[in-house]
Amino acid sequence: MxxxxxxxxxxxxxxxxxxxxxxxxxxxxxxxxxxxxxxxxxxxxxxxxxxxxxxxxxxxxxxxxxxxxxxxxxxxxxxxxxxxxxxxxxxxxxxxxxxxxxxxxxxxxxxxxxxSVPAALDPPEPQRVLTRSAQAVPEDFRLTEARRRVLELAEQGFAHPPGVLAREAGVSTSVVKGLVEAGLLDSLAQRPRAVFAPPDAGRCGHRLSEGQAAVAETLSRKVTDSAFSVTLLDGVTGSGKTEVYFEAVAAALAQGRQVLVLQPEIALSSQWIERFERRFGVRPAEWHSDLTPAQRRITWRAVADGEARVLVGARSSLFLPFQELGLIVVDEEHDPAYKQEDGVIYQARDMAVVRGQLGQFAVILASATPSLESVLNVRAGKYEVAHLPARHGGASLPEVAILDMRRDRPERLPSGGQSWLAPSLRKAITETLEQGEQALLFLNRRGYAPLTLCRACGHRIECPDCTAWLVEHRQRSQLQCHHCGYRAPLPRSCPSCGEEDSLVACGPGVERLEEEVRILFPEARHLLLSSDTLPGPAAAQDLMRQIQEREVDLIVGTQIVAKGHHFPWLTLVGVVDADLGLNGGDLRAAERTYQLLQQVAGRAGRAERPGRVLLQSYLPEHPVLQALQSGDREAFLEHEADTRERGFLPPFSRMAALIVSAPDGQKADEAARALARTAPRAEGLDILGPAPAPLAVLRGRHRRRFLVKARRDLPLQKLLADWRGKVPLRGGVRLAIDIDPYSFL
The missing domain is CATH 3.40.1440.60 (PriA, 3(prime) DNA-binding domain)
Incomplete structure (x- = not known):
């Protein structure tokens, strides 16, 4: 830091x-x-x-x-x-x-x-409400049944907005308007009512075990000390981390402070919000991209005025105008979604720690698979740690087994098509369904297939604006770029050679996996869960309810199913491609894969029914998979830390990425060469590049990349700022600087 x-x-x-x-x-x-x-x-x-x-x-x-x-x-x-x-x-x-x-x-x-919400900078206009006037009903006034219902409702003493009064009385707004014109209803200006009721900090919470209560007391004490601290809440999946840090939230509320809870996928937090409502009696304020402009205006203003006491939000909520912030909780602190990649490029977890230090209050980082950075900060004494080593209620951790796909090879489907499920996994699914339990098939790849090519000429269909393959989404009959959003209908013939019916889908996505499920398990009620099938929080909440209430037998999903959901009847998790993500240029590839697979494995066996996890792999000897099977997280972290330290990689060094982009490749190359000529030189500073970025063209802009590695004691920001200032950028050339990069595309 x-x-x-x-x-x-x-x-x-x-x-x-x-x-x-x-x-x-x-x-x-x-x-x-x-x-x-x-x-x-x-x-x-x-x-x-x-x-x-x-x-x-x-x-x-x-x-x-x-x-x-x-x-x-x-x-x-x-x-x-x-x-x-x-x-x-x-x-x-x-x-x-x-x-x-x-x-x-x-x-x-x-x-x-x-x-971010200019419309919220002034208080809302007074609300027009209607009450019963003192005027008696004139004898010549025709009092219809509709008018009578409105007046009876108004005489109860409550002031109602015109639309609400009409709706409650079951009449049209013209009926209400006529009563106003007749002088039988008075129109008053009223300050809008509070939208966010205060949470009840004293409300009885979930009964905690002895271990949970001890950790909750520790976290609450950090809050009441009114001093800066960072505590890593390290608990296995299903250990009750949420209920434990709720006690720290209650402590902050009791002190009259506001609370911010950061979550990586706020649109999928329906279960968390239900738990919060059971604990505190009200829903929290929410902040995420699916809010309407009116909701954003109301919420921003409520935070500024102090009306919103607890807010759960995505990374951008860190910048809301809290006046009395007294606690930040970063849930799933390891999640890469906390990294903002566009505009101002920042890591919300790290900025939350800075916000706590500036405001002198407690910060809680919660995870079942903490980031290596947080683990090393604990070891260095910068952070404290609180452990929850056991699942709540006596539930056991699932048994993990690796299916070696070199031996346990998938058989052809009855239709003759290719299968992606090993015989052992097929058998396990059948046994699970026969027992009336639920199974989850996990594949972290959206769409039907990641690549479409021509059998005649070998042409691969790419995005016209990015150096990326288009992903087939068969349910929508579209090809889509997952980097810029470009979409096109599925062509009948090859765009290169013109051959008809020559295009084939290569590799599996979750849509293709769901197709296989329908063939192999036709009687099972199945559900596809990916970001493409969830239009918003309401839809996500309904799908989660279906799973909880056992309206679904078999779930096929991407990484969104790995984020903290509790499904009591889910006892089997099958990871279709456990090797996905293990390789590539990402320095955190192994760590991210371990975290993702450990999180998705944690969905199994969270109640009294034991769970099991089957990992399909062509690399069963990989340290990540061995750590998952043995349950030895510490051995994996030691191996990962040693690998990073020997490679002089973060967190043992500091890193930055500089991306030069321009409308055409020549301008990008010229700007990159000019930067290279003025690059800073210092002992302990390594600059790699310039070179075409792996995504050499993104959204129509050509990209060249520098990677900078520096000793931790070097003033990296000053070196980069001075370097940037030496080269004027013209002709649509842009320079983006990413401190502590997470993406290497």
């Missing part, structure tokens, strides 16, 4: 009208702009204001008093108005500055993530 500045600076001061203020705008800008503050206004640092920029008006944050400006006072534009929203806290402003410095992103670009 990079060291933090020693102080926050001077206490907040009131800046009177007539001053010049520095306003940071939510644009990719390196510095605030200077504005004149009218005599009628006064602000503090962090006040959110509206300012003119060209022909537009934008929100901005007062970053401080400006003692001198580059233009004369007469030419300065003035602050237009002050938004009626709590000022951005000093801690959050410092967090924005820190993230910008660490990621080498413009501070304005980081601010844009914090001021």
């Amino acid at each position: 990079v060291s933090l500045p020693a102080s926050l600076g001077a206490d907040e001061e009131v800046i009177e009208g007539g001053s010049v203020v520095a306003v940071l705008l939510p644009l990719p800008l390196e510095q605030p702009y200077s504005y004149h503050l009218p005599e009628t206004l006064s602000v503090t640092r962090g006040t959110i204001v509206e300012v003119p920029l060209g022909q537009r008006r934008l929100p901005g944050v007062v970053w401080g008093r400006q003692d001198s400006a580059e233009v004369s006072a007469e030419k300065l534009k003035s602050v237009a108005r002050v938004h009626s929203v709590p000022a951005m806290s000093r801690v959050q402003r410092r967090f924005i500055t820190w993230v910008a410095g660490y990621t080498l992103a413009p501070p304005g670009a980081v601010l844009r993530m914090a001021v």
Whole structure:
């Protein structure tokens, strides 16, 4: 972790009208702009204001008093108005500055993530509600049955919005409008009701075991100490980590603090939200990409006003305007989904730790398969650790076996088609279904097939905008690029040679696996779970309910089924291609594969019925698979740490990736060569490249890559910032810098 500045600076001061203020705008800008503050206004640092920029008006944050400006006072534009929203806290402003410095992103670009909902910067308009007036019903007024129902409802003393009153009375809005015009209903302006009820911290939670209670007490004490700490909650799958850290959430709420729970796949957190509601009596606030604009506006404002006491969200929720944040929980802390790859490139888990240090509160990292970085931070004494070594309720961990596909070869399907399931796995599925239990087939590959080629000429169908094969999605009769989103209908003939009916699907995806399941197990009720089949959180919640209520016998899914779900009747997990992901240029390939397979294996046998896991592999001797079979995680981590240290790879060194991109390859090459000529030189600094990135063309842009490895004591950000400043980029050329890269494509 990079060291933090020693102080926050001077206490907040009131800046009177007539001053010049520095306003940071939510644009990719390196510095605030200077504005004149009218005599009628006064602000503090962090006040959110509206300012003119060209022909537009934008929100901005007062970053401080400006003692001198580059233009004369007469030419300065003035602050237009002050938004009626709590000022951005000093801690959050410092967090924005820190993230910008660490990621080498413009501070304005980081601010844009914090001021992401401009419509929420002013309080909502008062709501129009209707009540029964004091006027009696005139004798000549025709009181129909519909009108009578509306008046009876209004006379109960509650104020209702017009639409709600009409709906409750079972009438049209025109009936309500007529009663208003007749003077029988009064229209009042009412402040909108609170959307997020406060969670009940004192509500009785799940009965904890002795071991769980001890860990819960430790975590709660970290919260009540009101000091910075990081605790790795290391518990096997099914050990009750969620219920345990709920006690720390309760402790923070009892102190009047807000809580943020980060999750890697918030749209799939229906089971977590149900647990939270049982524990605290209300649903938490949510923050993810599937929220409507209105929901985003309401939630952002509720966080800023302190109404939302607990929020569960994706990585971007880290930048919401919390005023009283007292705890961050990073659930499934190992998950690569916490890495933001576009725009401001950051690792949300690591930034959560920084946010806790700046705010001086506790951070909990929870996982059954902790990242190597977190494990080594525990060993170095930077983090503390709390262990949950056993499953809750006496459930046992599943038995893991490896199926050697060199011997246990799949047989042809009854139709003569290719099969992807070994005979041993087929038999295990049959036995599981006969016992009335559920089975899961896991293959981390979306679509029907990863490659479509021509049998006549060998042509492989690629994305026109990326150097990537198009993936066949047979259910939609489409080919799709999973990098840029390009889609095309399945062609009848080869685009290269024109031969008809010559295109064949190569390799299995989950859709092809589901096709095999329908053939082999026609009586089984099956379900396909992948990101392509889940349009949103509501659909995900319904599918999870179907599995829990045993409306499904056999599940075919990708990695989304590996993330913390609890299915009591699921006793068999079959991993169709356990070797997928073990090879390639990713330095974390082995670690990621271990974590993913261990997580998906953890779905089996979580209740009183024992579970088993079968891993299909052509590399059964691989250390990852051996560790999964033996259950010896520590041996795998030691092997992985030793491999990384010998290769001078993170976390034993620091790494950055520089990606030069341009509309055409020549411009990309020229810019990359110019960067290479000015590359910094220092002992302990290695720069590899430039070379075409594995995805040499992405979204129509040609890409060249540098990889930088540095000793941990070198000022990597300063070296890279100085290097970047030596080469002007023109002609549509862009340079993206990824500190601590996770993707090497």
